[in-house]
Amino acid sequence: IIGDHMRAVVYLLSDGVLPSNLGRGYVVRRLIRRVVRTCRLLGIRDGRDESEGAFLPEIAGKVIELSSDINPDVKDRSAHILEELKREELRFVQTLERGEKLLDQLLENALAGAAGNGSTRPCLSGKDVFLLYDTFGFPVEITSEIAEERGVSLDMVGFDLEMENQRQQSQAAHNAVKLSVATAVSELTCIPDTEFLGYETLSAKATVQGLLLDGKPAKEALEGNEVEVLLNRTPFYAESGGQVGDCGFLYVLGTGDTAKSIVEVKDVKKSNGSLFVHKGIVKQGLVVVGKDVDAAVDANLRNRAR
Structure with missing residues (x-):
C-alpha cells in the first residue's frame, strides 16, 4: 500500500x-x-x-x-x-x-x-x-x-441527512451574507467569490469588500471589535472538511511602511461556493470597507498545520 x-x-x-x-x-x-x-x-x-x-x-x-x-x-x-x-x-x-x-x-x-x-x-x-x-x-x-x-x-443514511441539513443551512447563511453585505456596500449588488491565492503565496494585497459585526453589515470596524472580513482575494486557507483554517494578520498601511490598522485573523471559513470569511479582532486602528490591506498568513502555524 x-x-x-x-x-x-x-x-x-x-x-x-x-x-x-x-x-x-x-x-x-x-x-x-x-x-x-x-x-x-x-x-x-x-x-x-x-x-x-x-x-x-x-x-x-x-x-x-x-x-x-x-x-x-x-x-x-x-x-x-x-x-x-x-x-x-x-x-x-x-x-x-x-x-x-x-x-x-x-x-x-x-x-x-x-x-x-x-x-x-x-x-x-x-x-x-x-x-x-x-x-x-x-x-x-x-x-x-x-x-x-x-x-x-x-449509519450513512443518517449521515447523508445531516449533510443535507447542513447544506441547506449553509445556502441560507451564504445568501444572508451576500444580501447583508450588499446593503452595507451599496455600490455592490453582491459580493463575488474570493480569489484564492494560498497555493502560490503566504501574503497578498487585497481589498476589503465587506465587514460584519455581530453578523450585521458594517462600513467600518474599530479597535477591539470582533469582525468578519470579506476580501476580494486571499492567501488564507479556509476551514473545510479536514483542512484547518489559517491564522495571520491583515494590515492597513499608514505613512511609510508602518501599519495604521491591524486585524488579527483567528480563523477563516468558507461559505457555500468560494466566499472566504476572515474572522478576527481589530488589534489597532480601524478597518473600512473599500480599503486595501496586506493579508499575511502565519507561516509557522501553517507549516505546523496549526
Missing part, C-alpha cells in the same frame, strides 16, 4: 494536482491519508528534523530518486512535491489527533450498546459520524476504516 500509493501521489503532485476535496485533488488527499494512517498503525509517526516531524517527504524522496531517470519532471519538481506532502501530512495528523479520541469513545459506546440490546452488528449513528466530520474535520472514509476494524458499521 505505502509504495504504490506514494508513487501515485508523487506523480500526481508533479503534474500539478494538489490535495483538495474535489476531483483528482481528492484522490491525492485520500491516498496521502491512507499512507499516513497505515504508517501510524506500523508505528511510524515522526520523520527527520528538517521535515518538522513529517515522514512522508522521506518516503517520497526515495520514490523521486528511483523515478528520476524515468520521469525527469519528478526530480525537477521535487521541492514542491516534498513541501506539499509535508504540509498535507501535518495538517491531517492534527485532524487525526483531534478526532481519534472522540471516535474511540463513540465506538466503545456503540459496542457497549449493541452488547446490551443483543444487536448483531453495532452501528455508529449518522449524527456521530457527522459530528466527527463537521466539528473535528475527521474524514468519513477514515471513520469508516477505523470502525470496520472494530466491527462497527456506519
